[in-house]
Amino acid sequence: MNSVWEQNYKNGRFNEYPYDKIVSLVAHNFYKDENRNSLRVLDLGCGGGNNTFFLCEKGFSVYAVDGSQTSVELTNQYLKRRGLQANVVCGSFLDLPFESDFFDFVIDRQSISHNTESDVSKIFQELKRVLRKNGKYIGIMHHNNQELQKDGEKIGKFTYCNFKSGIYTKSGTVFFMDVSNISKILNGYKIDTLDRQLCTDFLKNKSVISDELAIVASKI
Numbered sequence: 001m002n003s004v005w006e007q008n009y010k011n012g013r014f015n016e017y018p019y020d021k022i023v024s025l026v027a028h029n030f031y032k033d034e035n036r037n038s039l040r041v042l043d044l045g046c047g048g049g050n051n052t053f054f055l056c057e058k059g060f061s062v063y064a065v066d067g068s069q070t071s072v073e074l075t076n077q078y079l080k081r082r083g084l085q086a087n088v089v090c091g092s093f094l095d096l097p098f099e100s101d102f103f104d105f106v107i108d109r110q111s112i113s114h115n116t117e118s119d120v121s122k123i124f125q126e127l128k129r130v131l132r133k134n135g136k137y138i139g140i141m142h143h144n145n146q147e148l149q150k151d152g153e154k155i156g157k158f159t160y161c162n163f164k165s166g167i168y169t170k171s172g173t174v175f176f177m178d179v180s181n182i183s184k185i186l187n188g189y190k191i192d193t194l195d196r197q198l199c200t201d202f203l204k205n206k207s208v209i210s211d212e213l214a215i216v217a218s219k220i
């Protein structure tokens with residue numbers, strides 16, 4: 001795992017609030033459940049705890065994992081300040097420290113996306129192991145977009161690193177999901193919904209600000 005995240009967190013560079021699309025997808029898929037405390041959710045790549053605390057506040061049984069020790073510390077501090085509790089561990093997405101068939105759902109806000117294509121595929125298989133049957137993956141991934149890739153160094157068909165400028169500087173490895181590839185990478189899942197969120201600068205030259213895929217998929 002890239003130490004760029006450890007450095008970012010040590011420099012105070014992390015998100016404080018939950019990501020709006022994650023909030024709306026979790027609400028849409030899971031708020032109707034009356035017994036939320038019995039639903040186990042994993043925040044994959046918890047960063048500063050911005051999405052972890054939201055899941056705790058909504059009453060789920062929350063677990064979080066990140067490869068950065070500083071992320072784990074930040075997340076635990078953030079939860080403590082808010083009087084919330086979750087099981088937060090340091091570990092690799094490639095070898096998750098959880099039993100098989102354990103989680104009802106997993107959220108991923110741009111965490112898997114910061115791995116090489118072959119690791120992205122392996123991570124989806126590892127997630128399949130820890131998800132129960134019909135358990136859901138709710139994730140936001142970077143979408144394949146040449147305009148966003150132009151400042152990076154290409155290291156694979158859909159993988160870039162060392163961005164010199166733009167939104168991916170200080171982001172280490174960036175994998176861009178292409179829709180032509182999605183069923184191969186999410187092998188063993190059924191895609192429930194797929195939204196593209198493209199933001200452009202409409203007042204200036206309509207240049208692309210961000211391009212993301214919001215994916216909801218169920219383990220078959």
Ligand SMILES: C[S@@+](CC[C@H](N)C(=O)[O-])C[C@H]1O[C@@H](n2cnc3c(N)ncnc32)[C@H](O)[C@@H]1O
Binds near residue numbers: 045046111
């Ligand atoms: C872009 S940050 C996202 C953090 C958080 N989800 C948010 O919304 O701000 C990506 C996070 O995933 C973690 N990460 C990426 N690949 C990983 C891997 N293979 N194993 C463990 N952690 C990983 C990084 O340490 C980092 O904290």
